[in-house]
Amino acid sequence: MVILVHVKKTWPQHLGGQLTAEESVLGDWAPIARAALEEYGDVLGAVHENVIVAVYDIDPDATTFVDKNTVRFAGVPSTRWAHLIGQPNPGRAWGRRGYARNVQYLDTAVVAGGDVTAHPTPEGRRAVVGGFTLTVTDDGNAVVLVPADRTLTVKPVPGPVGEPSAESPS
Structure with missing residues (x-):
């Protein structure tokens, strides 16, 4: 399972050299x-400007409670989940008109990623996930069939942290 923390104040301090990444992310979190x-x-995933900027494997034996609901995490940079760095926030968006609390919880299935099994068809490779059908043709284009009661949102893959994405002006 994953805990996401919003490092909107401490990550800029890390980028400015006032804090280490560990101090910025592992810090004291409540509630x-x-x-x-x-x-x-x-x-533990750290989110800044709705992008994951750091991920740590939590050491539960060394993690401490500062008070009843405030946690000081202990952990090491995650190699298993490092691929999440630079990816969009997999939880609820933080910020204006977004999620207000500084902590979120997710099932690791949300961020596990990886490919589902695709089956060859005359149209291309086809996979079905939760009723959505994705077919990728031999020329690399995609067709998505969406269940009638669902919606589809398409977002570009962001560039590395600090570089403009397809959504942001250069």
Whole structure:
């Protein structure tokens, strides 16, 4: 399970050299109850400007409670989840008219990524996930069939942190 923290104040301090990445991300976070830490405390993802900027494997034995609901994490940079760095926030968007709390919880299935099994068809490779059907043709184009009661949102893959994405002006 994954805990996401919003490092809107501390990550700029890290970028400016005032804090290490560990100080920025592992810091003191509230409100996190012991039960939530036990259930979700495998991976800690730091989100700045709705992009993952750091990911840590949490060491539950070294993680401490500063007070009843404030946690000081212990962990090491994650190699298993490092591919998330630079990716969009997989949780609820933070910011104006977005999520207000500084902590979110996710099932790792949301961020596990990877490819689902695709089956060859005359049109191309085809995969079905949750009723959505994706077919990728031999020329690399895609066709998506969307269930009648669902919606589809298409977003460009962002560039590395600090570089403009297709959504941002250069």
